[in-house]
Amino acid sequence: MPVGSPILFFRFFFGKDYMDGHILLDSMENSRASDRRVLVVESEPALACEITTHLSRIGGVGEVCSVERLNQARESIGDGDFDLVIFDPIILDDPVVDGEWVLDSPKLSCVFFSSLDTARLALARTRIGVAGVVQRAEGVPALCQYVEDVFHGRTAGKVPMDSKKRTRRVILSRQERRAVYSLGQGYTLKETAGRMKINPKTVETYKSRALTKLGISSRAELIGLVAFGRFPDP
Incomplete structure (x- = not known):
């Protein structure tokens, strides 16, 4: 057995099946690590269920969680590692300055599923965490298509997930x-x-x-x- 070959070493002592099984597990773990985790903040249970169901069908989405209130979202984000948060900015007193923990975070992306007029969100879109706006009137399919485009790099007119690339647009303090x-x-x-x-x-x-x-x-x-x-x- 060649010296310095850890795979051959483990196969020699534990058998090929053991090693192949663990290599497969490692591969699965890496695959799960590459999946995106999405948090949906929605107070209407039926709508929350519809959004989570559609999002879970998107390739690259590993887990979709749902909470009813923004304070619950803050706790969830503190406890878990989410890539994207979706909520209606109407739950903020002022989307231009409030919600610093999510909208000013370079580690998170947020898509507004908004009931507010788009004009009211112009300055909110200069925040580094805001990945875009989808009007609620456009429906859940439009929201999911937007999220899929962002996840898969089809970001023409959208904000990329990569925090380094996000700074290529206008960001205001x-x-x-x-x-x-x-x-x-x-x-x-x-x-x-x-x-x-x-x-x-x-x-x-x-x-x-x-x-x-x-x-x-x-x-x-x-x-x-x-x-x-x-x-x-x-």
């Missing part, structure tokens, strides 16, 4: 988002500073950074972004 969101709603620089509890010069800095990233050069374009969602898709 929390303070940058807050500043342009307030200004885009019609608040003055001074009023925005009061709302953010910082000085106006700092607001101006955040605004300038954000507008540069967004490719916006006028107040009208900023208002158009906030009010009507006129923002280039990632």
Whole structure:
């Protein structure tokens, strides 16, 4: 028996069947490790069941879990290793700044299955964790197709799962988002500073950074972004 051959060593002492069985188990473990884990946050049991059933049929999806409330999702994400979270952003008080633990995480991706108007989510889509938006009116099949496209790298017009590739689109910090969101709603620089509890010069800095990233050069374009969602898709 050649020295330094661990496979031959184990086959010599334990037999070929033992080794082949364990190699197969290792292969299965590696396959399971490559499967994606999805967490669905949905308060309607029938809809949650429909979503999980359809998602589980997607190739590459290993496990789909469902919870009813966002606080349960936070606990589940803390306990498990999920790749994708799906929920309606209406459960957040403000999708532009809330939900930092999931929407600002470079380790997670989130797809909004949204009942909100798309325009309200324009700035929310500048958060690194947001992989895209599917309107609830489009139905569960559209949601699952979107998720499948993201998982399989068909990401034209979508945000890739790879966190390194995600940064190739426009990403705004929390303070940058807050500043342009307030200004885009019609608040003055001074009023925005009061709302953010910082000085106006700092607001101006955040605004300038954000507008540069967004490719916006006028107040009208900023208002158009906030009010009507006129923002280039990632």
